[in-house]
Amino acid sequence: MSGNIVKVSRNTENAPQSSFSTQTVAFSHYNNVSAQLPVDSKTSNIVAGGIKEQATQCLNNIKAIVESIDHVMDDVVRINVFLKDIADVAAVDEVYKTFFQNYLPTRTTVAVAALPLDGALVQMDALISNGEGTPSQEPCPLVKVAKNTDNAPQSGVSTHSVAFSHYNNVSAQLPLDPKTGQMVSGGVKEQAAQCLRNIKSVLESIDVPFDDIVKTTIYVKNLSDVDAVNEAYTTFFPDSAIARTVAYVPARSIVAASGLPMDALVQIDAVVSHGDGTPPQEVEDRHGIVIKANNTDKAPKSALHTQTVAFSHYNHIAAQLPMDAKTGAIVAGGVKEQAAQCLNNIKAIVESINHVMDDAVKINIQLKDVADLDAVNEVYTTFFKGDMPARTAIGVADIAKGALVQIDAVLSNGEGTPPA
Template identity: 60%
Template structure:
């Protein structure tokens, strides 16, 4: 591993702190912001029990963190909003949208919204973010990189988010609902038809920027009914045959949503490689980077996802369940034991690509019972010796294989993936 490029973790007193995460972790040309709850920075208490007030506080906390590292909100590339399950997700989204755009002076970030069963501190919502980091981290020199937003007429448009924003060597795609581009409505049909429509929308967005679907490195699927996954996988596998490029399929994480916008049965977002980068001076294909996918026998394998897919300066890991790789079954034991197994699987994957756990920059944890968070933290913090990664924790109604926990991670990749 090349140790020249260092991750930089920071906390500011201007936003709430968490003993189990850093507020922001920068590596190379991105900063990852931990999920921000609607907490008053002075009192550390939740603000008023009102979706609009809490959304405003989440964005204020993100803004404080962003400004503490000498950036501004126009550097935000992607926002993920997790709503606590309510009777009407559309009303909550409308309330958020009344204040959301005012925090951004340029064009808006890409965005994903999903309702989950519970959030820490019983908040009504939380938001995490990813921001551009043009200056890079030591010893990288400042590069004249620009954000490149794109919308195509061939996929559904939304006033609250562009379809894709490219920065440096990645495109980040807004979550795609199964919306018919001609009608603007959810298509008729079941989960197979909706899966196909989501993927067709992603495909159209990528084709418009001349990127093939097989350059997707990470897929996140939010699904209403976990029992529908077999039907989803049947359609999904036809879009990502493992012979497409280098014999790999993207890293992947499944999250069970309590509800989704427009009453959809699922939505899909994607992280996509962007080989030519977004330097204002570089020529197309100047960087000669390649995708490197890897599986190890020391962690659970799946025919539908690769354990880790590296591109440029990052490794994206699939969500890890507490599966014993020797038996391919969920281990026996309580939340502490299952947390340890998830992290052991992540550690095995990370070490298989010659990295260590302290190279992890962002972690997302799904919990069947949000009350387990303290027990999780006790195990979780023991796996890191350096500054903790940025982190997001949500409570969900179900996890694949009836697990109590699932953990995914993004890992720094200082050596990059140059063409060999």
């Protein structure tokens, strides 16, 4: 990683700490905040009460982290809400809106099979705009641009798209017709197509091509529906003649959800490159910073995603299963061996683009059995020499190929991307 921009990892005593993650990891114009459970940092216990009290504590923990680095909650550009029971979303929303004074960030809400602490009903992580940059940058006069369009379903708890510096984050899109506000008719294939149409409408409203997406996350109610989702997905990617020429597809993760809002079968969110920057920057040449997609034979490949997609100062790495790249089979052994293989696949991808594992700013772990997290942690720490990345871990209903674990990552990219 280049020394021109450095990664800054920080913890505060005002939020729960962990030896397996750093509360916030800043790089360039973003801070990645680890998932926060509803734990009081003074007692190390889950707060008393129900879902509203727990949601409040998660947000108070995020707020404490945000304020410890001289930011405010309105600097948050994205929140991910993980619930044990999707029926609790209305109660969460009641407290959620009280934490944001001027606007609502982009958001994804999903019910998961389990959270990393017994008794926890909710967990949240966050991404924060960081206008000051990080040392050794000079302060940068960047502004956050939040937008909605009438051509996609609107929500009272999130904004469609929030741009900052060279990225746009797009809220998770449900398979709703924006004109009626109702779920589209048909099955999961039709629902997936509607989710993607909604994302495309959001991007068209901000004059960003669909092929500027660098990462998608697909949440499915039933993992067996993935093939049907893919039938719709491949009609949207690649979207342009240029993308088709190079067979560009974004990085991707698939999460088996226990429940989705409005009882949907699928929900999709996106991270989008935004080469024009945001005001008051000068509008750049569209090709001044380019998407750089890369695959290596040393990790499992897929026609449906690229292993790593770089843009500006970040690389987004597709979810890695515990597969041996040579055989295409899940490695032998238990969850420790599988976690090691996932991380070795990520390491192979990282090293193929001349980076190291300590360039990771965020790691996301999905577990078939959340009780396996201690075993995963035994191998996890061996992959990092410096400060631990920010991290989110969840238990999921299922993982492809019967795997016990799946891991994806976001990587700092100090060199930028050619021809910057």
